[in-house]
Amino acid sequence: MASPRSGYAVTTPAARLLGAGGALVSLPVRLGAAMASLVALAIAWPAGRIGTGGTELAALFCFAAWVFAAVPVAAGVVRALCHVGRGLNPYYLDLFVGIALLGCFAGGRYATGALLAVVLVLGQVLEERSVRGMREAVAGLGRLSRIAARRLRRGDGGPEMVDAERVVPGDRVRVLPGEMIPVDGIVRVGESAVNQATVTGESLPRDVAPGAGVFAGTMNLTGPIEVDVERAAGDSVIGRVSAILAAAQEDKPLSARRVDACLAVYTPAVLMVCGATWMLTRDLDRAVSVLVVCLPCAFVLAGPSVMVAALAVCARLGVLVKTPRHFETATRLDTVVFDKTGTLTRGDLAVESVEVRDGVDPAELARAASTLAATSQHPVARAVAAWGEATGGANGATVEGVVETAGRGLRGRVAGKDVLLGNRAWMQANGVACGDDASDGVAEGRRVFVACDGERTACMRVSDTVRAEAAGVVSAMREAGLGETVLLTGDHENAAATVARAAGIGRFRAECLPEDKLAEVRRLRAEGRRVLVVGDGVNDALALAAGDIGVALNRSGAHIAVQTADVAVLHEDLSRLVDWLRVSRRAMRLMEQNLIGAGVVIAVSLVLTTTGMVGPLAAAVLHEGSAFLVLVNSARLLRYEPVALTPRERDLDRS
Numbered sequence: 001m002a003s004p005r006s007g008y009a010v011t012t013p014a015a016r017l018l019g020a021g022g023a024l025v026s027l028p029v030r031l032g033a034a035m036a037s038l039v040a041l042a043i044a045w046p047a048g049r050i051g052t053g054g055t056e057l058a059a060l061f062c063f064a065a066w067v068f069a070a071v072p073v074a075a076g077v078v079r080a081l082c083h084v085g086r087g088l089n090p091y092y093l094d095l096f097v098g099i100a101l102l103g104c105f106a107g108g109r110y111a112t113g114a115l116l117a118v119v120l121v122l123g124q125v126l127e128e129r130s131v132r133g134m135r136e137a138v139a140g141l142g143r144l145s146r147i148a149a150r151r152l153r154r155g156d157g158g159p160e161m162v163d164a165e166r167v168v169p170g171d172r173v174r175v176l177p178g179e180m181i182p183v184d185g186i187v188r189v190g191e192s193a194v195n196q197a198t199v200t201g202e203s204l205p206r207d208v209a210p211g212a213g214v215f216a217g218t219m220n221l222t223g224p225i226e227v228d229v230e231r232a233a234g235d236s237v238i239g240r241v242s243a244i245l246a247a248a249q250e251d252k253p254l255s256a257r258r259v260d261a262c263l264a265v266y267t268p269a270v271l272m273v274c275g276a277t278w279m280l281t282r283d284l285d286r287a288v289s290v291l292v293v294c295l296p297c298a299f300v301l302a303g304p305s306v307m308v309a310a311l312a313v314c315a316r317l318g319v320l321v322k323t324p325r326h327f328e329t330a331t332r333l334d335t336v337v338f339d340k341t342g343t344l345t346r347g348d349l350a351v352e353s354v355e356v357r358d359g360v361d362p363a364e365l366a367r368a369a370s371t372l373a374a375t376s377q378h379p380v381a382r383a384v385a386a387w388g389e390a391t392g393g394a395n396g397a398t399v400e401g402v403v404e405t406a407g408r409g410l411r412g413r414v415a416g417k418d419v420l421l422g423n424r425a426w427m428q429a430n431g432v433a434c435g436d437d438a439s440d441g442v443a444e445g446r447r448v449f450v451a452c453d454g455e456r457t458a459c460m461r462v463s464d465t466v467r468a469e470a471a472g473v474v475s476a477m478r479e480a481g482l483g484e485t486v487l488l489t490g491d492h493e494n495a496a497a498t499v500a501r502a503a504g505i506g507r508f509r510a511e512c513l514p515e516d517k518l519a520e521v522r523r524l525r526a527e528g529r530r531v532l533v534v535g536d537g538v539n540d541a542l543a544l545a546a547g548d549i550g551v552a553l554n555r556s557g558a559h560i561a562v563q564t565a566d567v568a569v570l571h572e573d574l575s576r577l578v579d580w581l582r583v584s585r586r587a588m589r590l591m592e593q594n595l596i597g598a599g600v601v602i603a604v605s606l607v608l609t610t611t612g613m614v615g616p617l618a619a620a621v622l623h624e625g626s627a628f629l630v631l632v633n634s635a636r637l638l639r640y641e642p643v644a645l646t647p648r649e650r651d652l653d654r655s
Helices: 015-016 027-047 053-081 092-105 110-144 238-251 254-263 268-280 284-293 297-317 325-330 362-373 379-390 422-427 471-478 493-503 514-526 538-547 559-565 576-610 614-638 647-654
Strands: 148-152 159-163 174-175 184-189 192-195 207-210 225-231 320-321 336-337 347-354 397-407 409-413 415-421 447-452 453-465 484-488 508-509 531-534 549-553 568-569
Touching: 015 559, 027 053, 027 110, 027 614, 053 092, 053 110, 092 268, 092 284, 110 614, 174 559, 238 647, 254 397, 268 284, 268 453, 268 576, 284 576, 284 614, 297 320, 297 576, 325 549, 325 576, 347 362, 347 379, 362 379, 362 397, 362 409, 362 415, 362 447, 362 453, 379 453, 415 422, 422 447, 453 493, 471 484, 471 493, 471 576, 484 493, 493 508, 514 531, 514 538, 531 538, 538 549, 568 576, 576 614
Parallel strands: 336 484, 336 531, 484 508, 531 549, 549 568
Antiparallel strands: 148 159, 148 174, 174 225, 184 225, 192 207, 320 568, 347 453, 397 409, 409 415, 415 447, 447 453
16 A cells, blocks of 8 residues: 555555555545536536627636546556556556546537546545545554563663564563563573463473573563563564555455456457447447446455455454455365464463372361462462462461572461472472372473472372363354364373363374474375464464464464464454454455446446436446445445354353
């Protein structure tokens, strides 16, 4: 789309949607010329009723009106004649109107030609107003994706808020708990837990200290840290959103490309029909009318207006679609491959089970563990604290002398007892024997041990939580035609089986490396399936690129995954996937309706004009009416509301 300084990109909103280059005359100038033409015609009408010389004066003003209307059109005709490229000439309207104005000039019908041009320009204004809201909604997605960085000034070391794209290698940024890390770099000050699920695919956070590397798009969880920047953020997904949106509006689905190919020969065909009409009837008005009703504005708007509406709806829902071709491809998908961590799960830890030693009071255990855990912001500690609260163990017991060791655990006195909470290494460092019970398939990083007064009292297993909407989304996608669902994850088999069962997925593969996911997607496509791949991390990038369509869940900004994927969901709700599929299907239906409706209107109008029932001005009104109806039909898509799970799907979620 053209910048404000470059003028109106082409002569109609249709052409602007097609992404053509700059034009010689902008729409405001055309509108001004149309108003001047109307003023000249308004003066000509009373001038014709003046006595001697009134007719000549009226003719002079009518000719002036024709000139006012013709000058900007002539500039567009120059562009049309110089156009080189495949598909539809983006300056087609000026070419058609120019021929009509020449016909009116040859027949001395200056007033008719001027009014014809004025009606068409006013139609352009209405079309422009109709699509403005769509373009503004699409532009809003770029504003949604901005990230700020707290850069430390080199002089006094004070923080200043800047756009992440302005941070360069050698800068140092401070990241507070709960903030997204804006750049790749090395931790120099502070300790914290960082959610790196988008990079590693592992649901448990990583404890970082000075010297540890962190990645852009990961989430700082527990403590403030200062990071030395290694790589600039300019190549991240945030910096690419605007370019992706611009490219999306330039591109078109395959069906729209076919329409363009047909329209490439449309102009010569219309001129032949117009010439034949004049030769058979010798009626110049009838020939001009045929030319006007055959203007292909409705055909040209049929596809792009729907695609911009679809992009606008997706922008409102927080879905970035890189090219409208993916709307068309989405209607043919039959298989969906899910990643687990961060995709079907939220990355929020919860206590899955608790093994309590004989003779230990569960209530006392819950009170001691949850009270100590409540003093920490570590994700595992928060999970234990939430478990204690849910089981009634959090009763306000006092805790003293709390010591937290990053990456290991907590120590403190709760109700007079020395309580330890942490991993196996933390227990062993404090002389507590944990035993060897790692043969049950549970990853060591998912174990939390509790000890009281030097003796182990319990072992807790923590796990990621399945998204509440996951089962409903899988069910809705199956009903939409994606009958085959597969879960591929790098996590262990027990965790994969649990998530697959909760989400209603029939087949899964655990402990997959990125190349294993790639091989599985390629195998499915070799079987003739059309595959949708859904993931959120760098470890999903290969599979995302290999599918017919790759969708990256990007609320945490893994730029490699989003750069590789075709669609990015910048939202936490997995049901946006279903929204995108439904919007795609509605968009393709509306496009078909537009094309059929435009063809019917042009065919009926052609009959009316060739039989002399409709003159040039009425033909112009018919033409603009058909184009406006296409825009109105496309705008129906803007009323789309996000999906709400049906009662049956909510029951699946609860189960």
